[in-house]
Amino acid sequence: MTSHLFSPLTIGGLTLVNRIAVSPMCQYSAENGAANDWHLQHLGSLSLSGAGLVIVEQTAVEPAGRISHGCLGLYSDANEAALARVVGFCRRAGAAALGIQLAHSGRKGSARLPWEGGGPLLPDAGAWTTAAPSAIPFDNRWPSPQALDEAGLARIRDAHAKAARRAERLGFDLVELLAAHGFLLHSFLSPITNRRTDRYGGSLANRMRYPLEVAAAIREVWPRQKALGMRITGTDWVDGGITPDEAGIFAGKLSDIGFDYVCVSSGGISPAARPGIAPGYQVPFAAAVKKASDIAVQAVGMIADPHQAEAIIAEGRADCVALARAFLDDPRWSWHAADALGADVACPPQYARSRPNLWPGAALAHPHRGDGR
Ligand SMILES: Cc1cc2nc3c(=O)[nH]c(=O)nc-3n(C[C@H](O)[C@H](O)[C@H](O)COP(=O)(O)O)c2cc1C
Numbered sequence: 001m002t003s004h005l006f007s008p009l010t011i012g013g014l015t016l017v018n019r020i021a022v023s024p025m026c027q028y029s030a031e032n033g034a035a036n037d038w039h040l041q042h043l044g045s046l047s048l049s050g051a052g053l054v055i056v057e058q059t060a061v062e063p064a065g066r067i068s069h070g071c072l073g074l075y076s077d078a079n080e081a082a083l084a085r086v087v088g089f090c091r092r093a094g095a096a097a098l099g100i101q102l103a104h105s106g107r108k109g110s111a112r113l114p115w116e117g118g119g120p121l122l123p124d125a126g127a128w129t130t131a132a133p134s135a136i137p138f139d140n141r142w143p144s145p146q147a148l149d150e151a152g153l154a155r156i157r158d159a160h161a162k163a164a165r166r167a168e169r170l171g172f173d174l175v176e177l178l179a180a181h182g183f184l185l186h187s188f189l190s191p192i193t194n195r196r197t198d199r200y201g202g203s204l205a206n207r208m209r210y211p212l213e214v215a216a217a218i219r220e221v222w223p224r225q226k227a228l229g230m231r232i233t234g235t236d237w238v239d240g241g242i243t244p245d246e247a248g249i250f251a252g253k254l255s256d257i258g259f260d261y262v263c264v265s266s267g268g269i270s271p272a273a274r275p276g277i278a279p280g281y282q283v284p285f286a287a288a289v290k291k292a293s294d295i296a297v298q299a300v301g302m303i304a305d306p307h308q309a310e311a312i313i314a315e316g317r318a319d320c321v322a323l324a325r326a327f328l329d330d331p332r333w334s335w336h337a338a339d340a341l342g343a344d345v346a347c348p349p350q351y352a353r354s355r356p357n358l359w360p361g362a363a364l365a366h367p368h369r370g371d372g373r
Pocket of ligand 1: 024058322
């Protein structure tokens with residue numbers, strides 16, 4: 001049987017060995033934005049998971065662009081050096097292509113760690129003033145963000161480009177910009193959060209303007225022989241929010257400026273959002289964006305069964321899939337998916353004896369093999 005999921009995929013200048021990506025996942029474990037041993041084991045293990053691509057968590061382009069004090073950043077030499085250690089380890093340990101998601105948290109920054117209750121940081125716990133298109137708080141528990149002026153917009157745009165240059169020096173294969181889940185770039189796109197009356201607000205063309213300016217600034221510095229994409233929003237799940245049609249138009253604009261792929265997520269812009277969560281619930285948005293534009297599309301969201309993932313690719317609803325929680329639960333998800341789909345997958349020689357085809361009866365010289373030889 002030939003698996004579609006385990007067939008190679010070229011995105012921009014990057015060829016992945018299969019169509020499985022480990023979705024970016026915040027670990028809230030960094031120190032002053034710098035990766036540490038937690039990231040070493042987390043990403044090291046995932047880099048040998050058999051997934052074609054591992055994307056490092058949402059990484060802030062400036063300190064105020066973090067969600068929490070534990071979020072990863074790529075805004076200082078110390079951040080860059082700490083990530084260099086992790087990237088070097090992943091390259092030695094595994095075979096996955098490595099991507100990084102660059103982001104600014106916008107009005108959802110200055111938050112407590114999820115396992116400390118989430119919500120806004122109190123002033124005496126190192127809270128900071130957040131940035132947004134308009135001075136509208138997330139809800140009445142959150143302080144008002146500051147509406148960005150021209151100087152602020154330019155500073156954050158340039159910070160994205162600078163972080164992308166650092167990502168290139170680190171040898172990442174792919175950069176993904178985050179414009180979903182209610183963070184800064186998403187909040188420019190969404191009419192729920194963007195009430196500006198200047199050229200960055202109002203019509204869809206105006207709401208897309210700032211995210212496209214940031215995208216163009218990154219395109220300018222990120223090499224064409226690598227891959228460049230954006231996580232976008234298929235729907236806000238709120239009346240008056242972003243629609244799948246708007247997502248398709250935005251994806252087309254990204255393609256026009258030379259982006260290679262979009263990952264279609266949803267929600268996060270407002271506490272009033274009512275997402276219809278079910279297996280594969282965001283795949284219809286990915287499929288709609290794929291139909292509306294000529295850019296490669298990644299589907300994400302409650303994809304956990306290998307046959308479900310295979311069908312998404314085989315039916316042409318997306319070009320690749322990203323999985324988050326399934327990989328936390330089972331870092332060897334790709335190995336088990338390959339078994340289920342009759343496909344080949346890379347496995348480091350140290351772990352080769354865990355593969356069913358090397359269980360009893362298979363010849364493998366090893367001092368601890370069951371028969372004592
Ligand atoms: C622990 C955790 C951290 C996450 N952090 C990020 C992140 O850094 N960036 C992002 O775009 N999405 C993030 N997400 C969302 C996931 O990437 C993914 O889109 C979502 O969990 C749905 O996929 P799943 O059903 O396979 O988990 C996170 C999800 C989890 C569970």
